[in-house]
Amino acid sequence: MNKSTGRKITDAEHISQSVTDIITTPIGSRVMRRTYGSYVPRLIDSPQNNVTRMRLISATVMALTEFEPRIRVRKVEIHADKNGKMLMSLNADRADSGDTLTLDNIRMTTV
Known part of the structure; x- marks a missing residue:
């Protein structure tokens, strides 16, 4: 289900929604799931250089x-938009079907 509208969404849309939730959730911020999330929010304000990338x-x-677990990541690209906001593009294979899934311009912040 779409977290904003409550409407039914496709599996690919749900995976995209899940990917965004995982990478924008700081580790330790979920009370009952302290390990859930990523270190991306801690890195987002670091200098935009190759090390940070x-x-x-x-x-x-x-x-x-x-x-x-529904995807196997093949490629991640980080880039900035014209306003300096960090965006991510992701190529992955779906674990169930092996189909390629491409997610473009994922915002790395929830703001």
Whole structure:
């Protein structure tokens, strides 16, 4: 179900929603699931350089490997939009069917 509207969504849309939730949730912020989330929120205000980019990619892959078993991550790209906001593009294979899933322009912050 769509977390904003409550309407029915496809499996691919649910995976996309789940990926966004995982990477934008700081580790330790969920009371009953302290390990849920990623280190991405801690890194988002770091300097936009290659070191930070690699840390963001690593944090993303680690979190999705742990909390989203429906996909196998193949490629993560981090880029900034014209306003300097960090965006992510993700290529993955669906675990159930092997189909390729591409998620573009995922906002790395919830604000």
